[in-house]
Amino acid sequence: MDAPxxxxxxxxxxxxxxxxxxxxxxYRRPAAFISAIIVALYVIVGLLTFLPVFDxxxxxxxxxxxxxxxxxxxxxxxxxxxxxxxxxxAAPPEDPELPPPTGAAASAERVPHGGPIDLLLGTxxxxxxxxxxxxxxxxxxxxxxxIASALSLTIGTVLGVLAGYFGGIVDAxxxxxxxTVSSVPWILLTLAIIFVLRASFQVAKSDAQDAPQGxxxxxxxxxxxxxxxxxxxxLTSWVGLCRLVRGEVLxxxxxxxxxxxxxxGLDTPRILVRHILPNITHLIIITFSLGAVxxxxxxxxxxxxxLGISAKPSWGRMIDDAxxxxxxxxxxxxxxxTIAIFVLCLALNLLGDFLRDVLDPRLRGAD
Amino acid sequence: xxxxLLQIDNLNVGFDTERGQIRPVRDLSLSIYPGxxxxxxxxxxxxxxxxxxxxxxxxxxxxxxxxxxxxxxxxRDLLTLREREMRRVRGRDIAMIFQEPMTSLNxxxxxxxxxxxxxxxxxHVSRRAALQIAEQSLADVGIADPDRRVRxxxxxxxxxxRQRVMIAMALSCKPRLLIADEPTTALDVTIQAQILExxxxxxxxxxxxILLITxxxxxxxxxxxxxxxxxxxxxxxxxxxxxxxxxxxxxxTEGLFRxxxxxxxxxxxxxxxxxxxxxxxxxxxxxxxxPRCPRTRAMVTTAGESDRMEVVASGERAxxxxxxxxxxxxxxxVEPVHWAQCHFADGHAAAAATPPQSNHRRSQRPEVEEAPxxxxxxxxxxxx
Numbered sequence: 001m002d003a004p005x006x007x008x009x010x011x012x013x014x015x016x017x018x019x020x021x022x023x024x025x026x027y028r029r030p031a032a033f034i035s036a037i038i039v040a041l042y043v044i045v046g047l048l049t050f051l052p053v054f055d056x057x058x059x060x061x062x063x064x065x066x067x068x069x070x071x072x073x074x075x076x077x078x079x080x081x082x083x084x085x086x087x088x089x090a091a092p093p094e095d096p097e098l099p100p101p102t103g104a105a106a107s108a109e110r111v112p113h114g115g116p117i118d119l120l121l122g123t124x125x126x127x128x129x130x131x132x133x134x135x136x137x138x139x140x141x142x143x144x145x146x147i148a149s150a151l152s153l154t155i156g157t158v159l160g161v162l163a164g165y166f167g168g169i170v171d172a173x174x175x176x177x178x179x180t181v182s183s184v185p186w187i188l189l190t191l192a193i194i195f196v197l198r199a200s201f202q203v204a205k206s207d208a209q210d211a212p213q214g215x216x217x218x219x220x221x222x223x224x225x226x227x228x229x230x231x232x233x234x235l236t237s238w239v240g241l242c243r244l245v246r247g248e249v250l251x252x253x254x255x256x257x258x259x260x261x262x263x264x265g266l267d268t269p270r271i272l273v274r275h276i277l278p279n280i281t282h283l284i285i286i287t288f289s290l291g292a293v294x295x296x297x298x299x300x301x302x303x304x305x306x307l308g309i310s311a312k313p314s315w316g317r318m319i320d321d322a323x324x325x326x327x328x329x330x331x332x333x334x335x336x337x338t339i340a341i342f343v344l345c346l347a348l349n350l351l352g353d354f355l356r357d358v359l360d361p362r363l364r365g366a367d
Numbered sequence: 368x369x370x371x372l373l374q375i376d377n378l379n380v381g382f383d384t385e386r387g388q389i390r391p392v393r394d395l396s397l398s399i400y401p402g403x404x405x406x407x408x409x410x411x412x413x414x415x416x417x418x419x420x421x422x423x424x425x426x427x428x429x430x431x432x433x434x435x436x437x438x439x440x441x442x443r444d445l446l447t448l449r450e451r452e453m454r455r456v457r458g459r460d461i462a463m464i465f466q467e468p469m470t471s472l473n474x475x476x477x478x479x480x481x482x483x484x485x486x487x488x489x490x491h492v493s494r495r496a497a498l499q500i501a502e503q504s505l506a507d508v509g510i511a512d513p514d515r516r517v518r519x520x521x522x523x524x525x526x527x528x529r530q531r532v533m534i535a536m537a538l539s540c541k542p543r544l545l546i547a548d549e550p551t552t553a554l555d556v557t558i559q560a561q562i563l564e565x566x567x568x569x570x571x572x573x574x575x576x577i578l579l580i581t582x583x584x585x586x587x588x589x590x591x592x593x594x595x596x597x598x599x600x601x602x603x604x605x606x607x608x609x610x611x612x613x614x615x616x617x618x619x620t621e622g623l624f625r626x627x628x629x630x631x632x633x634x635x636x637x638x639x640x641x642x643x644x645x646x647x648x649x650x651x652x653x654x655x656x657x658p659r660c661p662r663t664r665a666m667v668t669t670a671g672e673s674d675r676m677e678v679v680a681s682g683e684r685a686x687x688x689x690x691x692x693x694x695x696x697x698x699x700x701v702e703p704v705h706w707a708q709c710h711f712a713d714g715h716a717a718a719a720a721t722p723p724q725s726n727h728r729r730s731q732r733p734e735v736e737e738a739p740x741x742x743x744x745x746x747x748x749x750x751x
Contacts, residue, residue, distance in 0.1 A: 259465070265458035
């Protein structure tokens with residue numbers, strides 16, 4: 001057959017790919033469809049913060065760069081300004097019992113020059129924009145979710161496939177590691193890894209400072225925090241997928257098509273990549289979409305414990321900062337971060353459920 | 368006499384289990400000549416499939432291992448090849464099709480990709496050329512619209528079509544030996560006839576040999592040149608197909624023929640072989656068939672007291688010949704080109720224990736149109 005015949009066949013509905021079918025089913029499930037759009041919006045917002053025009057809001061660190069012209073750390077209004085859509089009458093009254101706010105902003109010539117967007121969700125203790133905190137927090141949350149997932153899914157899949165396919169001593173060793181990791185409480189292990197990583201980053205940093213000037217620029221502390229959190233989460237969360245993949249591979253490797261592939265003369269790497277891996281991708285996709293929720297929430301927990309992100313405005317940090325301000329009736333910072341988390345997690349969960357319904361063969365028909 | 372394409376010498380296979388080692392294949396010798404169809408027939412668990420997988424060295428190891436013997440493909444011992452060399456034999460020299468066409472294709476790849484995979488591997492052609500070969504193979508096995516079907520997924524096809532795809536895949540690299548492990552068991556009768564007819568046609572065209580593994584005596588009668596009947600891990604009887612069906616020498620073979628339903632025969636119930644296939648973990652001593660054997664029970668009536676003994680078979684007491692319960696008979700050439708493994712097969716005592724081999728071809732093959740016609744007439748017969 002010649003090339004033109006192939007081109008016409010591309011439009012043939014019978015040859016529709018799995019991805020195409022997935023999209024069709026997504027379109028038919030409104031809840032999942034809306035969830036997918038919401039997740040996509042979060043991703044777009046997170047990606048937009050990398051644009052230079054947004055970057056000036058984001059590229060800021062605590063003390064040193066406070067004076068730099070960026071909106072996140074810039075004072076855009078008076079301290080604890082309520083969201084602009086709340087009428088000023090609803091603003092919390094000045095409470096003489098509580099000490100007056102003592103930020104840099106409180107001291108002197110405060111020039112509220114924020115625009116309506118800056119003030120949309122009110123301001124925090126220093127008069128900084130809550131709105132931009134939420135936006136930048138999206139980027140941090142998604143960065144953590146994506147990179148930690150990539151790490152955890154890679155470890156879990158590779159070890160699971162090896163254990164399931166080769167069995168014997170390989171299986172015994174990997175299962176031993178899995179059992180060891182999963183027998184330590186998750187939070188303890190994560191904390192321990194973060195401590196170790198931070199300590200080693202400190203060493204690396206001081207080494208870099210000892211080096212001749214100009215060779216290495218010491219990274220701001222905030223970046224290192226992020227790396228530590230991501231690494232710790234990635235290194236502790238792979239065991240579930242590993243078990244799942246191992247079990248699935250145990251059954252797949254006995255399937256007739258794997259035996260048939262061996263009978264056709266395929267070697268082991270080819271069988272693993274061509275015949276085993278494509279048949280467990282549904283597990284990876286489902287684990288990713290449901291696991292991302294855990295990573296977003298874990299960042300909040302770690303930050304509340306004081307081991308999360310310290311120098312960047314993350315949702316966890318916003319909640320951490322806001323927990324005392326609630327006493328003053330300042331609810332908007334807390335609410336903004338919580339709603340941002342809630343909506344993202346709900347959307348991810350609904351999308352994950354949909355993917356499981358569609359992709360998991362056990363929940364599909366007999367075919 | 369031409370050289371056999373594949374010659375199996377005294378193959379022994381063991382599986383280590385918690386209950387000790389079991390022996391699914393014992394002392395198997397078999398020769399397959401170019402263009403010949405050899406059938407291995409027997410009940411489930413008699414060792415047919417393990418024999419087939421052993422030829423390709425595909426038995427799961429551990430627990431399985433080949434304990435001894437030789438498997439010569441044109442004089443080259445497959446059991447001594449490196450895994451690398453063995454992979455070149457698989458698919459290119461020897462291909463295999465499986466019982467379950469529904470599960471033998473990977474659900475996530477298109478038909479074309481799966482056939483092309485093997486073609487690229489063995490013929491070192493581009494993906495584009497491999498897909499064309501795949502398309503041609505699909506046309507060869509009688510699939511309509513091959514240019515459209517190569518782009519389809521397995522779930523879009525019926526069982527019969529998938530088995531055709533499996534055959535197309537197996538034949539895409541033009542193997543010299545096709546191992547067909549119960550190729551029609553999972554298919555309904557009309558499709559069975561089509562698939563077998565297709566295999567015969569392809570064999571005529573390519574001159575390949577077929578090792579046909581089945582438990583269906585009808586399939587054997589219509590397709591095989593020579594037949595090996597397996598029982599309890601060994602070949603119980605081996606003969607050209609006509610000789611086997613005319614004058615079976617082994618009581619197990621006789622029992623198999625008696626338990627085939629016959630058209631027009633008015634029988635209250637179908638005859639069966641009493642008892643069941645022995646568990647490989649606890650084979651009986653002596654001849655593995657003696658607990659179920661009608662011949663040894665018949666022999667005791669004329670035998671002296673010292674020659675018989677009491678055994679417990681399937682929970683019942685039975686009197687059998689001492690030699691049957693004590694010694695396992697060898698497979699001997701009891702008649703020219705007819706081997707049997709029974710102490711009381713005519714001529715067994717004097718015969719030589721040669722390895723069974725025969726380049727016999729069946730005298731006439733059923734015409735291409737005959738199988739469906741036979742079935743149609745059988746149906747009419749049934750309705751009367």
